[in-house]
Amino acid sequence: MHQKLIPVAGNDYLGLAVDMRLKEVMAQAVLQSSISPMASRFSFGLTDMHKQLEKDLASFFEVEKAVVMGAAYHGGPAFFHAARLQGYDLVLCDENCHANIFLGMRGAELEYQTYKHLNNDHLADLLDATKGRKVVVATDGLYGISGEIPDLKEIHRLCTLSGAQLFIDDAHGVFANGETGKGIAEFCGLAPNDAVILGSMSKALGCSGGFIVGSSEWIKGCLNSHICRGTAIPSPAIAAACVKSLKIIQAEPDRQAQLHQNAQTMREAAQRAGIAVAVDNSPVVALSMKDEFQAAGLSQAFAEAGLSVPYFKYPSEPRHNLLRSVARAIHTPQELKTYGDVLHEFTS
Numbered sequence: 115m116h117q118k119l120i121p122v123a124g125n126d127y128l129g130l131a132v133d134m135r136l137k138e139v140m141a142q143a144v145l146q147s148s149i150s151p152m153a154s155r156f157s158f159g160l161t162d163m164h165k166q167l168e169k170d171l172a173s174f175f176e177v178e179k180a181v182v183m184g185a186a187y188h189g190g191p192a193f194f195h196a197a198r199l200q201g202y203d204l205v206l207c208d209e210n211c212h213a214n215i216f217l218g219m220r221g222a223e224l225e226y227q228t229y230k231h232l233n234n235d236h237l238a239d240l241l242d243a244t245k246g247r248k249v250v251v252a253t254d255g256l257y258g259i260s261g262e263i264p265d266l267k268e269i270h271r272l273c274t275l276s277g278a279q280l281f282i283d284d285a286h287g288v289f290a291n292g293e294t295g296k297g298i299a300e301f302c303g304l305a306p307n308d309a310v311i312l313g314s315m316s317k318a319l320g321c322s323g324g325f326i327v328g329s330s331e332w333i334k335g336c337l338n339s340h341i342c343r344g345t346a347i348p349s350p351a352i353a354a355a356c357v358k359s360l361k362i363i364q365a366e367p368d369r370q371a372q373l374h375q376n377a378q379t380m381r382e383a384a385q386r387a388g389i390a391v392a393v394d395n396s397p398v399v400a401l402s403m404k405d406e407f408q409a410a411g412l413s414q415a416f417a418e419a420g421l422s423v424p425y426f427k428y429p430s431e432p433r434h435n436l437l438r439s440v441a442r443a444i445h446t447p448q449e450l451k452t453y454g455d456v457l458h459e460f461t462s
């Protein structure tokens with residue numbers, strides 16, 4: 115039954131996961147190479163296609179280097195290993211940061227303190243007390259469940275004042291936000307080298323895997339990590355699809371515009387039904403329900419109307435009354451109408 119429901123959730127923001135051009139590129143690449151990467155990158159897993167992808171990612175984000183990984187979830191362990199190598203000894207991170215950040219900090223045995231969610235005053239206070247220490251500030255770019263966007267401009271200003279390094283997990287933001295698709299950092303007005311950025315290739319890019327972009331020194335440190343040395347990278351066929359997807363994203367900026375227009379239509383429908391939405395400028399439209407039971411009930415109502423908006427207790431999001439719906443660039447007007455009708459009927 116799930117297969118027949120139309121997703122109004124998930125992470126395929128730009129609709130590229132079902133794009134026939136990517137499917138064809140991937141099928142061709144599987145026929146010419148292999149299904150599996152067959153080896154880690156330092157064995158023989160790193161093909162010319164992976165090298166091309168890393169080159170293209172670095173060029174897209176206007177930074178020196180990129181490293182691709184089997185999952186964005188590997189990003190925290192890779193980045194904080196690199197931070198440790200560079201002598202960083204303290205991390206300040208948002209308390210609602212994604213789990214891979216906590217995994218990475220703990221794995222690298224770095225001391226860390228959390229600041230209150232999105233609370234830059236609290237971050238500033240913590241930074242004030244770190245004189246003499248080498249500090250990383252870590253935050254999500256787009257919070258995947260609530261759709262919230264931190265004030266990265268201010269966070270970057272605080273980092274600059276105190277000499278801290280900014281690390282942004284923008285798994286949900288890259289390719290679907292910012293004027294040229296560089297993600298939430300660009301959306302908030304940061305320049306390409308203002309932060310080391312972790313991105314996902316399994317969300318807006320429509321493929322699979324993760325990557326980090328930054329200076330040569332940061333990427334060298336990431337490559338030295340256990341996670342980059344000890345796990346497979348995405349298969350060459352996935353790398354080929356990512357290369358193609360990146361080209362499509364640059365050639366078809368209207369996808370991003372359509373995504374945000376659809377998100378706006380969904381927010382307006384929620385507003386008409388009297389349902390509050392966590393934020394008003396995000397492709398994630400988190401419906402703020404009375405409690406978890408009402409959120410689960412609405413999820414069921416969507417399913418009965420043919421839309422998949424699953425409810426579950428999302429890891430890394432403490433508010434259990436949020437039902438995460440997500441706009442896609444490829445939603446049809448009829449799908450958006452059904453979404454609005456369900457909200458209207460549920461609340462009348």
Ligand SMILES: Cc1ncc(COP(=O)(O)O)c(C=O)c1O
Pocket residue numbers: 185186187188212214254258283284285286314315316317323324
């Ligand atoms: C903020 C954030 N970072 C990283 C990840 C992991 O992404 P991936 O599925 O590409 O490993 C997720 C997953 O949804 C996420 O929400």
